[in-house]
Amino acid sequence: MFIRVSNLTKTYGEARAVDDLSIDISEGEMLVLLGPSGCGKTTTMRCIVGLETPDIGTIQIGDMTVFDSQRQISVPTNQRNIGMVFQSYAIWPHMTVAQNVAYPLRMRKRKDRAGLDIKQKVGEALNLVGLTGVGDRGASLLSGGQMQRVALARSIVMEPRVLLLDEPLSNLDAKLRDRLRFELRDIQLSLGITAIYVTHDQDEALALSDRIAVMREGKIVQLTDPVTMYKQPDSAFVADFIGTSNLFDGTVVGSSGSDTVVKLDDSGLEIQTTQQEPEGKQVTVCIRPEDVVIDAPAEDRPNMWKSAVRVSSFLGNHFRYSLAVHDGPTLFAMSHGSRAGLQTGTTALVHIAPDRIQLLDR
Amino acid sequence: MLMPTGTAATRRLRRWLPVSLLLIFLTFLVIVPVGMLVYASFLDAPPRPGSPRGTFTLEHFRALYTSRSNLLAIRNSLLIGLGGTAMAMFIGTLLAWLGTRTDVPGRSMVQFAGIVPLFMSSLVGALAWSLVGSPRAGYANTVLEALGIPLTVNIYSVGGMVFVFGLYYAPYAYLFVASALSLMNPELEEAAEVHGGSIARVMRRITFPLVVPATMGAFILTFVLIIENFPVVQVLGSPGGVETMPAYIFRLMISAPSRPNEASAAGLLLMLIMVVLVTFQARLLAKREYVTVTGKGFRPRRIKLGRWRWAGFAFALGYLVVAVGVPFFALTQAALRRSQFISGIGDFVDLSAFSFRSITSLVDYPPFSLGLRNTIIVGALTAVFGGALHLLTAYTVYRTNAPGRKVLEYVAMLPVTVPALVIGLGFLWTWLNVPIPLYGTLLILVLAYTARFMPQGYRGISSTILQVHKDLEESAQVSGASRARAAVTVVVPLIRSGIFSTMLLLFILSMRELSASIFLFTSDTRVLPIVLYDQWTSGSYSRMAAISLLYSALLCVLTVAGRKYLGESGASAKTP
Numbered sequence: 035m036f037i038r039v040s041n042l043t044k045t046y047g048e049a050r051a052v053d054d055l056s057i058d059i060s061e062g063e064m065l066v067l068l069g070p071s072g073c074g075k076t077t078t079m080r081c082i083v084g085l086e087t088p089d090i091g092t093i094q095i096g097d098m099t100v101f102d103s104q105r106q107i108s109v110p111t112n113q114r115n116i117g118m119v120f121q122s123y124a125i126w127p128h129m130t131v132a133q134n135v136a137y138p139l140r141m142r143k144r145k146d147r148a149g150l151d152i153k154q155k156v157g158e159a160l161n162l163v164g165l166t167g168v169g170d171r172g173a174s175l176l177s178g179g180q181m182q183r184v185a186l187a188r189s190i191v192m193e194p195r196v197l198l199l200d201e202p203l204s205n206l207d208a209k210l211r212d213r214l215r216f217e218l219r220d221i222q223l224s225l226g227i228t229a230i231y232v233t234h235d236q237d238e239a240l241a242l243s244d245r246i247a248v249m250r251e252g253k254i255v256q257l258t259d260p261v262t263m264y265k266q267p268d269s270a271f272v273a274d275f276i277g278t279s280n281l282f283d284g285t286v287v288g289s290s291g292s293d294t295v296v297k298l299d300d301s302g303l304e305i306q307t308t309q310q311e312p313e314g315k316q317v318t319v320c321i322r323p324e325d326v327v328i329d330a331p332a333e334d335r336p337n338m339w340k341s342a343v344r345v346s347s348f349l350g351n352h353f354r355y356s357l358a359v360h361d362g363p364t365l366f367a368m369s370h371g372s373r374a375g376l377q378t379g380t381t382a383l384v385h386i387a388p389d390r391i392q393l394l395d396r
Numbered sequence: 397m398l399m400p401t402g403t404a405a406t407r408r409l410r411r412w413l414p415v416s417l418l419l420i421f422l423t424f425l426v427i428v429p430v431g432m433l434v435y436a437s438f439l440d441a442p443p444r445p446g447s448p449r450g451t452f453t454l455e456h457f458r459a460l461y462t463s464r465s466n467l468l469a470i471r472n473s474l475l476i477g478l479g480g481t482a483m484a485m486f487i488g489t490l491l492a493w494l495g496t497r498t499d500v501p502g503r504s505m506v507q508f509a510g511i512v513p514l515f516m517s518s519l520v521g522a523l524a525w526s527l528v529g530s531p532r533a534g535y536a537n538t539v540l541e542a543l544g545i546p547l548t549v550n551i552y553s554v555g556g557m558v559f560v561f562g563l564y565y566a567p568y569a570y571l572f573v574a575s576a577l578s579l580m581n582p583e584l585e586e587a588a589e590v591h592g593g594s595i596a597r598v599m600r601r602i603t604f605p606l607v608v609p610a611t612m613g614a615f616i617l618t619f620v621l622i623i624e625n626f627p628v629v630q631v632l633g634s635p636g637g638v639e640t641m642p643a644y645i646f647r648l649m650i651s652a653p654s655r656p657n658e659a660s661a662a663g664l665l666l667m668l669i670m671v672v673l674v675t676f677q678a679r680l681l682a683k684r685e686y687v688t689v690t691g692k693g694f695r696p697r698r699i700k701l702g703r704w705r706w707a708g709f710a711f712a713l714g715y716l717v718v719a720v721g722v723p724f725f726a727l728t729q730a731a732l733r734r735s736q737f738i739s740g741i742g743d744f745v746d747l748s749a750f751s752f753r754s755i756t757s758l759v760d761y762p763p764f765s766l767g768l769r770n771t772i773i774v775g776a777l778t779a780v781f782g783g784a785l786h787l788l789t790a791y792t793v794y795r796t797n798a799p800g801r802k803v804l805e806y807v808a809m810l811p812v813t814v815p816a817l818v819i820g821l822g823f824l825w826t827w828l829n830v831p832i833p834l835y836g837t838l839l840i841l842v843l844a845y846t847a848r849f850m851p852q853g854y855r856g857i858s859s860t861i862l863q864v865h866k867d868l869e870e871s872a873q874v875s876g877a878s879r880a881r882a883a884v885t886v887v888v889p890l891i892r893s894g895i896f897s898t899m900l901l902l903f904i905l906s907m908r909e910l911s912a913s914i915f916l917f918t919s920d921t922r923v924l925p926i927v928l929y930d931q932w933t934s935g936s937y938s939r940m941a942a943i944s945l946l947y948s949a950l951l952c953v954l955t956v957a958g959r960k961y962l963g964e965s966g967a968s969a970k971t972p
Contacts, residue, residue, distance in 0.1 A: 083874055084873075085870050085873070085874075110873075110878070110879075111870075111873040111874055112873050112874070112875075112876045112877050112878050112879075112881075112882075113876075114874075115876070116874060117874070118871065118874040120867040120870070120871055121867070122865055122867045123867075124865065124867035124868045124870070124871035126868055126872075126886055126890075127890070128889045128890055137872065137875050137877075137885075138875035138876050141872075141875055141876035141877045141881065142876060185871075188871075188875065189874075189875075192875065192876065
């Protein structure tokens with residue numbers, strides 16, 4: 035393991051911001067810490083870089099223990115050799131772009147700096163982030179996207195062992211965010227650098243990561259690759275956070291053939307699923323929008339309902355619908371392809387295959 | 397690589413040491429003097445070497461309660477405080493509204509009128525108005541007599557002091573209300589207009605209610621500043637026998653035999669009144685932030701005044717003439733006249749009666765050159781010492797997690813509630829008893845001024861530090877800079893101009909200060925305001941006016957330089 039965080043705990047007064055958290059990260063991996071605000075993701079990151087001092091725990095990076103509460107080891111931030119991109123970018127307004135990027139190199143000890151061509155290194159870093167030739171510009175005159183690139187150049191110029199990114203794209207507009215997300219991943223992969231990325235945006239998490247750790251109240255609730263995270267969330271919390279919009283509370287009432295039957299608490303609608311659960315168990319039913327089949331042929335099948343199309347919204351390569359099931363809940367559905375979709379106000383027959391319905395513990 | 401950080405004991409020491417040192421320092425500047433004052437007010441003999449050892453007594457407080465002159469002084473303080481505040485609020489609020497929210501002609505002149513009297517020392521203002529409004533020989537009365545108007549202006553009265561305070565404290569109201577009005581999100585008003593409010597109703601129902609907390613805050617601040625003011629009430633009150641609390645405290649100290657313990661008790665009483673008011677003001681201001689401050693600068697909406705435009709202009713111009721023009725006319729007259737006697741209105745323009753002698757002769761007047769030298773030394777030392785102290789304190793409070801840092805801030809802000817005279821008295825009692833020969837040196841004035849202006853200096857520097865986003869410093873540390881190096885390469889360059897402007901503010905405030913030094917000066921350590929005050933008590937009006945003019949010119953130059961810095965600090969300390 036390249037980074038090993040064990041039993042990390044950080045409290046602020048009574049509040050436990052990080053609660054006995056342990057995580058291993060391999061070399062070259064991009065790990066995303068995902069969670070709502072106040073879940074401890076930023077605190078975890080700040081403990082790793084040394085801007086916060088944990089109460090308990092150990093943090094190891096490579097063969098160096100940077101923090102160990104028992105052995106009273108705490109390597110100062112400036113000696114940890116970790117790069118970081120701040121949410122506000124933290125570009126120093128009194129320096130030029132080149133001075134900003136050169137700063138980490140100038141802070142090196144004299145003997146480590148000997149023979150270093152700072153100008154060339156800065157040029158390389160600026161090239162890498164697509165900012166060739168703006169080195170002489172004053173840093174306070176840059177646009178948001180440019181500042182983000184300067185911040186990235188500054189954090190990789192020092193050839194850090196780890197790169198930390200604290201919601202680096204959250205201050206940018208949607209279009210630029212999509213593009214920079216791609217570039218960021220490209221640079222990380224080409225440098226082969228280990229990275230930890232903090233965000234509360236699930237799209238960003240899914241698109242960027244090798245693995246995602248979803249956090250809640252200072253703990254990791256699920257840690258896995260993006261595809262598994264999306265397909266098999268462990269809990270209603272994770273499913274909700276990762277963007278599944280159809281989550282209904284229900285109770286297992288019996289079985290029909292090999293299927294389990296769940297009755298929804300609010301509407302009384304009965305749903306069949308292949309997942310086996312004991313009768314009487316309280317569950318959360320999880321249905322992904324793309325698993326809702328719209329305008330199914332009228333054969334008699336389980337989980338087939340008449341529903342009214344309340345809203346139909348065209349998004350270019352797909353439609354999104356809000357469908358009110360008769361005597362049932364409102365479902366969000368998605369249909370790909372640009373063929374003519376359903377009209378708002380019409381009625382449609384919807385169907386969900388029982389093996390696509392997942393029951394989660396409440 | 398392992399980096400042990402020393403034993404638990406040394407780590408604890410490193411955590412506590414900076415805060416402890418700062419706290420000891422601030423304690424000696426603020427808490428010990430106030431403590432000595434409280435101590436003196438409960439003793440029957442002054443706490444100074446050579447006096448008999450005092451015993452505990454409540455006699456002074458009983459005396460305060462029964463003394464007719466004390467009760468009269470409290471009454472006068474309240475009357476003058478309320479009257480002066482009301483007038484200052486009226487002028488300041490009106491100018492603020494005209495300058496930020498209307499299409500008044502000459503808007504920059506209006507904004508200039510709003511703040512310029514702030515940079516005139518209230519001592520000079522009072523001296524000038526005593527020349528204008530003295531009931532016997534005041535210039536105003538000469539003019540009235542010449543015009544055959546059977547009226548006598550008497551500035552040596554409660555009304556006269558209300559008038560002078562109203563003129564020179566209006567800028568505080570102006571600053572508070574103008575900033576509230578220009579920070580207010582115009583969408584709040586636009587929303588009301590969109591939803592059917594007329595301009596008059598939007599102003600009445602939206603704009604004014606939103607600035608009420610700021611206005612109330614300004615009201616209390618102004619009131620507190622007026623009731624603790626000593627120079628104005630001493631100059632304008634004592635000739636007519638109208639005494640306020642600071643003047644009463646001063647008289648107790650200089651009367652023969654002096655009653656220092658009773659003066660201390662009276663000082664304590666004045667301080668308690670201020671504590672109550674300032675606490676109340678802090679509550680109000682905490683609410684204000686929640687209501688209107690959006691943090692962004694907006695282009696404010698401007699109301700069309702129509703035919704009232706020129707009335708607004710005339711009001712601002714009239715205020716400038718009365719607050720600045722008239723006093724300078726009077727000072728110039730007094731300084732340049734060969735004889736102070738004026739037989740009629742024609743004498744004001746009789747050029748043959750003028751000479752520059754009183755100004756040129758200042759060169760050969762040793763108290764002036766000594767006072768000027770002392771003032772500049774004390775001002776510069778206060779600026780350097782205060783600047784360094786406040787920088788260390790503010791950095792510790794806002795940029796470290798040192799234990800006890802909130803206490804530091806509390807102590808730094810404490811002098812807001814301590815009257816300047818009380819600081820002077822407290823320093824007197826303290827340094828007469830501490831076996832360090834500080835009394836009688838310029839250094840004791842530097843320390844007293846540092847204590848007196850600690851809230852202004854600390855607030856100035858801490859707000860500059862707060863403008864620099866913490867990320868900027870942390871990213872320097874992440875980039876490999878040590879804590880100290882990050883502070884030197886990133887924080888200090890970003891706040892440099894803010895620190896300079898605060899130091900300049902401390903310099904200017906120190907140059908104007910009379911109240912804190914009146915009990916602490918000796919013949920070798922007289923500063924300009926003391927020299928000026930001496931001219932007035934000895935009746936050397938011509939020399940007094942000449943010194944006032946030079947002194948004001950000096951303050952004016954410094955202020956102009958200061959505004960240049962203030963402008964720059966706003967631009968460079970912004971964060972992305």
